[in-house]
Amino acid sequence: MAYSDKVIDHYTNPRNVGTLDKSSTTVGTGLVGAPECGDVMRLQIQVDENNIITDAKFKTFGCGSAIASSSLATEWLKGKSVDDAMKIDNMDIVEELALPPVKIHCSVLAEDAIKAAINDYRVKNGMEPIELEKSHH
Amino acid sequence: MNIPIYLDNNATTPMDPRVLEAMLPYFTSKFGNAASRNHPFGWVAEEGVDYAREQVAKLIGASEKEIIFTSGATESDNLAIKGVFEMYKEKGNHIITAVTEHKAVLDACKHVEKLGGRVTYLPVKEDGLVDLAVLEAAMTPETILVSIMYGNNEIGVIQPVREIADIAHKHGALFMTDATQAVGKIPVDVNRDGIDLLALSAHKMYGPKGVGALYVRRKGPRVKVTAQMDGGGHERGMRSGTLNVPGIVGLGKACEIANQEMAQEAIRLSALRDKLEQALSVLEESYVNGNVQHRLPHVANISFKYVEGEGLMMAMKDLAVSSGSACTSASLEPSYVLKSLGLSDDLAHSSIRFGLGRFTTEEEVDYAVEVTKKAVTHLRELSPLWEMFKEGIDLNSIEWAEH
Numbered sequence: 001m002a003y004s005d006k007v008i009d010h011y012t013n014p015r016n017v018g019t020l021d022k023s024s025t026t027v028g029t030g031l032v033g034a035p036e037c038g039d040v041m042r043l044q045i046q047v048d049e050n051n052i053i054t055d056a057k058f059k060t061f062g063c064g065s066a067i068a069s070s071s072l073a074t075e076w077l078k079g080k081s082v083d084d085a086m087k088i089d090n091m092d093i094v095e096e097l098a099l100p101p102v103k104i105h106c107s108v109l110a111e112d113a114i115k116a117a118i119n120d121y122r123v124k125n126g127m128e129p130i131e132l133e134k135s136h137h
Numbered sequence: 138m139n140i141p142i143y144l145d146n147n148a149t150t151p152m153d154p155r156v157l158e159a160m161l162p163y164f165t166s167k168f169g170n171a172a173s174r175n176h177p178f179g180w181v182a183e184e185g186v187d188y189a190r191e192q193v194a195k196l197i198g199a200s201e202k203e204i205i206f207t208s209g210a211t212e213s214d215n216l217a218i219k220g221v222f223e224m225y226k227e228k229g230n231h232i233i234t235a236v237t238e239h240k241a242v243l244d245a246c247k248h249v250e251k252l253g254g255r256v257t258y259l260p261v262k263e264d265g266l267v268d269l270a271v272l273e274a275a276m277t278p279e280t281i282l283v284s285i286m287y288g289n290n291e292i293g294v295i296q297p298v299r300e301i302a303d304i305a306h307k308h309g310a311l312f313m314t315d316a317t318q319a320v321g322k323i324p325v326d327v328n329r330d331g332i333d334l335l336a337l338s339a340h341k342m343y344g345p346k347g348v349g350a351l352y353v354r355r356k357g358p359r360v361k362v363t364a365q366m367d368g369g370g371h372e373r374g375m376r377s378g379t380l381n382v383p384g385i386v387g388l389g390k391a392c393e394i395a396n397q398e399m400a401q402e403a404i405r406l407s408a409l410r411d412k413l414e415q416a417l418s419v420l421e422e423s424y425v426n427g428n429v430q431h432r433l434p435h436v437a438n439i440s441f442k443y444v445e446g447e448g449l450m451m452a453m454k455d456l457a458v459s460s461g462s463a464c465t466s467a468s469l470e471p472s473y474v475l476k477s478l479g480l481s482d483d484l485a486h487s488s489i490r491f492g493l494g495r496f497t498t499e500e501e502v503d504y505a506v507e508v509t510k511k512a513v514t515h516l517r518e519l520s521p522l523w524e525m526f527k528e529g530i531d532l533n534s535i536e537w538a539e540h
Contacts, residue, residue, distance in 0.1 A: 003451070011448075011451060011452075014519060017518065017519055019524065031521065031535075031538075032538050033537070033538065034537035034538065035482070035483035035486075035522060035532060035537065036481065036482030036483050036486075036537075037482075038445050038446075038447075038462050038471065038482075038483075038486040039445065040520075040521055040522055040537070041521075042521040059519055059520060059521040059524060060519060060520070060521065061443065061444065061445055061448075061519075061520040061521060061522045061523075062445050062448055063445055063447040063448045063451070064447065064448055064451040066445075066448070067448060067519060112538075
């Protein structure tokens with residue numbers, strides 16, 4: 001399969017690879033996927049007192065599109081408010097990376113990872129987790 | 138050294154220039170239809186086909202009268218399985234095969250099931266070999282055919298074909314083998330091995346694509362198959378259709394070259410494969426899949442735990458290899474062959490097949506080792522699973538969200 005230049009760029013030079021302290025109350029961690037499905041994505045956000053995401057890190061086990069989707073997600077997350085981050089839609093990722101239909105799954109994982117990270121952060125800070133739609137699965 | 142490096146010789150091989158040279162006149166000056174019996178153009182083409190038939194027969198210890206030309210191994214497998222079923226179904230309706238067979242065999246068997254046949258799909262042992270006791274137990278008076286491949290396309294494991302043939306024959310069944318990956322790579326002899334039907338393909342042994350053959354035994358027993366295509370009654374009525382004369386000539390030449398060079402080549406390739414495997418097994422958590430004693434000289438299938446095969450292939454873009462994960466398909470299924478060895482899904486997703494060939498050099502293997510090591514290391518740095526493994530977290534203790 002031919003990948004778009006953007007996928008190859010993110011894959012070759014992944015942005016924001018790494019690990020934040022998941023025990024910190026200012027950090028939210030989302031771990032989605034499963035090893036037996038061939039992809040696991042871990043996305044972390046660091047949130048400041050104004051509800052702004054100041055840092056984001058990822059680690060992904062998966063194909064090139066999965067790595068690119070999570071790398072792109074960390075770029076988009078940085079500087080956004082938590083509320084705006086919640087609005088990131090998987091189809092935005094599909095469009096930005098020109099993912100082929102069989103790889104839409106990777107973008108869904110990235111969206112889920114973002115939402116899981118935000119919910120982890122909310123729960124840690126005494127907020128209700130946001131109900132997630134499962135319709136796109 | 139030319140980059141990218143081709144290490145996917147199980148998928149297909151480049152054509153040997155000597156094969157091309159043999160084929161060329163049959164496209165232009167010797168263009169006749171081999172079935173044209175009444176003029177020299179036809180005779181010349183027929184001569185080419187006859188000579189090729191001898192070359193193919195010689196490679197597998199057969200008589201030229203036992204070679205039926207087809208469009209490739211897929212067609213040969215289909216003709217053998219469906220053809221035997223239709224011919225012998227009055228005698229019995231049971232066929233035995235193995236779960237690690239190529240789709241051409243498995244899907245032909247599924248077709249037979251739709252026609253009222255019964256098929257047993259034998260499991261394999263952890264090393265990929267068929268358990269002879271399990272085969273013996275599966276045999277019934279209704280069994281008409283046992284179809285087990287010679288060498289596996291994904292892991293290279295060589296089945297104990299002679300023993301399998303003996304069991305089949307003891308119970309009055311025919312023995313067929315899909316020998317696509319084995320013929321031309323290791324010595325295959327239909328009489329020594331007790332083979333009644335055998336499928337082979339030209340493009341897996343440095344010949345052209347779109348041509349293959351089916352060996353059908355003529356004596357002890359005389360095997361018959363029902364034709365799957367109706368027409369002019371070519372190939373002793375078993376496979377109608379104007380012969381692909383240049384392709385057949387190429388297949389013949391490929392067989393001749395293999396016959397002359399295979400013994401030396403097998404030594405060279407197994408040394409290269411061993412070198413590759415040893416160099417890569419230095420990496421932590423890497424595993425060679427399949428039996429390492431009984432296997433083809435040119436195939437290495439290695440799992441690199443905690444990295445995903447397709448992602449890995451992308452990092453190895455200078456190498457043309459194949460992955461055990463089918464992430465490119467909508468199904469996201471890992472290889473059924475690897476799974477049948479008892480590999481967990483994640484390990485099956487993490488595997489790479491290296492297929493060496495006639496034109497693979499030691500320099501290329503060394504380069505492949507470097508590229509692979511670098512890619513595995515890079516992707517493990519990106520892998521949350523690798524991080525967890527390094528921290529001593531049991532991945533089975535995590536409740537994964539299924540997708």
